[in-house]
Amino acid sequence: MQLSRIELADLHAPKAIARAIFAQFGTVDAPVPVSKIARALDIVDINAQEFDGFEGMLLTDAVRSSGSILANTRYGSRRARFTIAHELGHFLMERHLLSGANGFTCKARDMRETRADKRHFRQEAEANDFAINLLAPFSLFDPLLSQNPDLRDAQRLRDHLNVSLEATVRRMIDRRQERLAAVWSKNGQVRYSVKSGGFPWITCKPGQRLPQFSLASKIVANGIKGFSGVTETNPLAWLNRSDIELFEQTRVANNGHAVTLLLADLADSDDEEDGLQELGMPEFR
Ligand SMILES: [Zn+2]
Structure with missing residues (x-):
C-alpha cells in the first residue's frame, strides 16, 4: 500500500485527514485495514498485546520523524484497532503536543473523550474523531442503518x-x-452515557444503579443475554421531565455488561409546532 503523508500535511481537521486518506485509496472495503494504513504513513512498528496501565501509546518526536504504536489487546482486538487508529491520529495531527518525553500515552478514558475545553481533552477528542472516521466512514456505515434506531444495527x-x-x-x-x-x-451500575445534541439531561450518573423504574434495570436483573424490543418507557425513570415520549432498548452481554439505547420523541416541542403551523398543516400527533 502506497500513501503519501505529504498530501495530508496541510490538513488539521480529523475528518478531513481521514477523508484524504480514503481519497488516495480509490475505494475501500470493510473492515478498513488500519495497520496497513498506519505502516504506509511512517508508523514503523505496531505492537498489539496485553499491557498494564494504558490503552495505547505512540512513541514519536515533535516533528513525527517516524512512529511506533503500542495497542492494548486486553479488551479485545476490536478495541485495539480503534486504539491503533487513535494513535495514528496523534501522529498525523502534528499540532498535538506530546504528552510525555517520548510521545503519547493514552488511557481507556481518553478513547471516549469528547470534551474540547482543555488541550489534553481536545487532543484526545480529535484523535477519537479521526479514529472513528477512519474505521467507520459514512460510506461503509450509513448503508447498514435501519429505518428506525435499533441496537441490532450497532452489532x-x-x-x-x-x-x-x-x-x-x-x-x-x-x-x-x-x-x-x-x-x-x-x-x-451505570458506567457512562453519551447523548446526541437535543437529547434531554439524563439524571442517572456513573456509579449509580440503573434507574429503578427503567425497563433496563428489570432486563439486566433477569440477565438473559440478547436484545430487548424498543419499548415506550416512563420518561421520569431517566429524565427530570415527563412531557417527552421516551423509548428504551437494552442489549445484555456477558459478564454483566449491558447497553441501553434511549430515544426521545420531542415531536410536540415548540419549534416543531411552529413549523407545522407556518406550513398550514394540521397537527396530527
Ligand atoms: Zn490519545
Missing part, C-alpha cells in the same frame, strides 16, 4: 467494520437524526 456494524460495539453505538447516535442516548452499565 451488525461492529461485525462488518470490526470495531467495538461501544464505538458503533456512539457512531450511530452521531449519524442518526433522532435524539438518542446510550447508557452503558455493568452489573446494573
Whole structure:
C-alpha cells in the first residue's frame, strides 16, 4: 500500500485527514485495514498485546520523524484497532503536543473523550474523531442503518467494520437524526452515557444503579443475554421531565455488561409546532 503523508500535511481537521486518506485509496472495503494504513504513513512498528496501565501509546518526536504504536489487546482486538487508529491520529495531527518525553500515552478514558475545553481533552477528542472516521466512514456505515434506531444495527456494524460495539453505538447516535442516548452499565451500575445534541439531561450518573423504574434495570436483573424490543418507557425513570415520549432498548452481554439505547420523541416541542403551523398543516400527533 502506497500513501503519501505529504498530501495530508496541510490538513488539521480529523475528518478531513481521514477523508484524504480514503481519497488516495480509490475505494475501500470493510473492515478498513488500519495497520496497513498506519505502516504506509511512517508508523514503523505496531505492537498489539496485553499491557498494564494504558490503552495505547505512540512513541514519536515533535516533528513525527517516524512512529511506533503500542495497542492494548486486553479488551479485545476490536478495541485495539480503534486504539491503533487513535494513535495514528496523534501522529498525523502534528499540532498535538506530546504528552510525555517520548510521545503519547493514552488511557481507556481518553478513547471516549469528547470534551474540547482543555488541550489534553481536545487532543484526545480529535484523535477519537479521526479514529472513528477512519474505521467507520459514512460510506461503509450509513448503508447498514435501519429505518428506525435499533441496537441490532450497532452489532451488525461492529461485525462488518470490526470495531467495538461501544464505538458503533456512539457512531450511530452521531449519524442518526433522532435524539438518542446510550447508557452503558455493568452489573446494573451505570458506567457512562453519551447523548446526541437535543437529547434531554439524563439524571442517572456513573456509579449509580440503573434507574429503578427503567425497563433496563428489570432486563439486566433477569440477565438473559440478547436484545430487548424498543419499548415506550416512563420518561421520569431517566429524565427530570415527563412531557417527552421516551423509548428504551437494552442489549445484555456477558459478564454483566449491558447497553441501553434511549430515544426521545420531542415531536410536540415548540419549534416543531411552529413549523407545522407556518406550513398550514394540521397537527396530527
Ligand atoms: Zn490519545
